[in-house]
Amino acid sequence: MPTDRPKSFSDVMPKGGFSGMFNVTGMPTELKVSYWIWLIGGFLGILFGIIGFFGSMVLLSMAPGFGAIVLLFVLIAIVLAAAQVVLAMKMKEGQEWARLALTILAAVSLLLTIIGAASMGGQGGGNYFGFILSVAATVLMWLPNSQSWFKSVKGAV
DSSP: OOSOOOSSHHHHSOTTGGGGGGOOTTSOHHHHHHHHHHHHHHHHHHHHHHHHHHHHHHHHHHSHHHHHHHHHHHHHHHHHHHHHHHHHHHHHTTOHHHHHHHHHHHHHHHHHHHHHHHHTTTSSOSOHHHHHHHHHHHHHHHSHHHHHHHHHHHHHO
């Protein structure tokens, strides 16, 4: 278990704000690729969540009960996507707890893919592409070169 867990909300926010999001110097290539997958995926999740929010507003006016449930799921998806962006930025700073949290997000992605496929009776329905990307990003974070980078960042602090 990571020992560098955040102790306050300010420990969770990226150092220097979101302006340092494009600076990936010093990271091994595996982590750079993983970082960009998580970051772009998070931003796409926020974008599609906003589109889904407006769609759920229309649904809310037509079928209030069902629309409220869809709206709840869309809001949860937006929050998770925003958390993914922040966690990716903390992982880029060498925070092992963020890497663990992103790994848990990949497991949640697997669960949602299975649920999506089961709800469609096995006829498509699951977000297999998103799941495969999250697995690739997760594996890249745990490769030996990435592991040694996390240890070196931890030792430098």
